[in-house]
Amino acid sequence: MVRKYILPCAGYDRPGGEVSRVVAERLVNDRDDVVIGSMGALFKERPGEMRNYRTSDLFCLDGCGTNCASELVRARGRDDVTSFSIHEIADSVEDLEGKVKHLVDVVAEELNRRTPKTSFTVTEEPSRTIEYLEEKFDKFMLRVAKGLKYSDNDFWVRVEGEHVRIGASDFLQQMLSDVYYVELVEPGTHVDMFDDAGGMESTKILVEIIVPVSGTIVESNTSLEDNPEFINQSPYDEGWLYLIKPDDVDELDLLRGGVDYMTYALAKAKREIGTKVE
Amino acid sequence: MDMTSSKSEPSATFMGVDREKIPWWPTIDLEKCDGCNGEYDCLKFCPHRVYKPLENPSRIAVEKRYNCVVFCQACRKMCPKDAISFPSKGDILKLIKVERAK
Ligand code: SF4
Ligand code: SF4
Numbered sequence: 001m002v003r004k005y006i007l008p009c010a011g012y013d014r015p016g017g018e019v020s021r022v023v024a025e026r027l028v029n030d031r032d033d034v035v036i037g038s039m040g041a042l043f044k045e046r047p048g049e050m051r052n053y054r055t056s057d058l059f060c061l062d063g064c065g066t067n068c069a070s071e072l073v074r075a076r077g078r079d080d081v082t083s084f085s086i087h088e089i090a091d092s093v094e095d096l097e098g099k100v101k102h103l104v105d106v107v108a109e110e111l112n113r114r115t116p117k118t119s120f121t122v123t124e125e126p127s128r129t130i131e132y133l134e135e136k137f138d139k140f141m142l143r144v145a146k147g148l149k150y151s152d153n154d155f156w157v158r159v160e161g162e163h164v165r166i167g168a169s170d171f172l173q174q175m176l177s178d179v180y181y182v183e184l185v186e187p188g189t190h191v192d193m194f195d196d197a198g199g200m201e202s203t204k205i206l207v208e209i210i211v212p213v214s215g216t217i218v219e220s221n222t223s224l225e226d227n228p229e230f231i232n233q234s235p236y237d238e239g240w241l242y243l244i245k246p247d248d249v250d251e252l253d254l255l256r257g258g259v260d261y262m263t264y265a266l267a268k269a270k271r272e273i274g275t276k277v278e
Numbered sequence: 279m280d281m282t283s284s285k286s287e288p289s290a291t292f293m294g295v296d297r298e299k300i301p302w303w304p305t306i307d308l309e310k311c312d313g314c315n316g317e318y319d320c321l322k323f324c325p326h327r328v329y330k331p332l333e334n335p336s337r338i339a340v341e342k343r344y345n346c347v348v349f350c351q352a353c354r355k356m357c358p359k360d361a362i363s364f365p366s367k368g369d370i371l372k373l374i375k376v377e378r379a380k
Contacts, residue, residue, distance in 0.1 A: 151293075152291075152292050152293050152348070153347065153348070153349060153350075192367070192368075193371065194349040194367055194371065195367070196349075196350075196351065196352075199352070204325070205325050206323075206352060207350075207352065208350060208351070208352050210349050210350065254293060254375075254378075264291075267290075268290075271290065
């Protein structure tokens with residue numbers, strides 16, 4: 001019998017991640033052809049995990065628009081994965097139990113078909129819902145995404161399971177104006193907090209990417225090579241820069257929360273504008 | 279003696295620490311700097327008005343040192359004479375942590 005390797009996403013602390021875990025557990029209890037994968041073990045390429053991984057059909061339960069499970073599977077060399085977006089499939093269902101039931105049905109049906117397809121749901125747009133704090137300043141509208149940490153060099157950090165994703169804040173993006181070139185360092189590079197790793201060049205200036213956290217770069221956003229404008233258009237989502245395995249998440253205590261950063265960025269904007277019109 | 283001015287833009291902080299308590303700015307090796315023959319690459323490059331050009335002989339000076347972005351070292355890399363240096367990042371970070379703990 002073909003085994004099925006189900007990988008719930010790593011966003012344990014978020015609703016989608018929670019649902020994905022419960023769905024995976026239920027499927028394992030209901031069936032005998034299923035194993036639950038572990039993001040952590042897969043990331044570390046533990047031998048037992050890799051054996052299951054290589055010999056099974058793959059099904060990823062993606063809890064949010066990051067699609068970290070599907071992404072990791074691709075990074076580990078397989079693209080014949082069937083991905084389920086929790087968000088797209090179950091958002092219309094209100095309660096947790098209802099969501100779980102519906103998802104279990106959808107996934108089970110697909111498991112029964114056995115042959116995985118590349119993608120089950122349409123992934124048109126990144127489906128991460130981001131909530132913003134917004135403040136008007138002069139002719140600027142500053143947007144600070146909620147729930148992230150910010151460095152005083154204007155980079156954000158988002159915790160995603162055992163990884164963190166980083167990018168440029170909306171404020172930095174506006175200061176840069178149109179970015180036409182992004183230079184990123186290779187995955188595998190280790191960086192210390194506030195090291196520079198690559199840079200962004202705009203029609204106005206070149207800034208270094210000052211990494212707000214120590215760790216090993218797991219992935220760099222290669223889509224920026226062809227689409228540097230993502231930095232401007234979608235600084236908190238498509239314009240992300242690096243996915244990093246942090247050395248020590250406690251370091252993030254040194255950074256600001258959203259509200260605090262908004263105050264800081266506004267003060268800075270004031271100074272920058274003062275500088276310009278001197 | 280430090281010849282750089284200590285004037286800065288209004289009340290800036292970095293990581294909650296008064297910017298003027300953080301000794302981060304470029305140091306110029308005047309033996310190496312030739313002012314890019316009057317072109318002053320670093321001056322043209324940095325948008326933060328840190329540098330001031332000197333003439334006869336052409337050299338660069340750090341004028342508004344607290345305007346320099348803490349942990350930025352971009353100008354160091356583009357100096358053709360390798361004349362620009364910065365403090366150790368680790369030391370500065372340590373100092374910031376000590377200040378924050380106060
Ligand atoms: S770029 Fe280097 S050589 Fe040129 S003015 Fe600046 S410090 Fe001097
Ligand atoms: S380090 Fe950055 S901010 Fe400081 S002088 Fe050089 S380019 Fe300007």
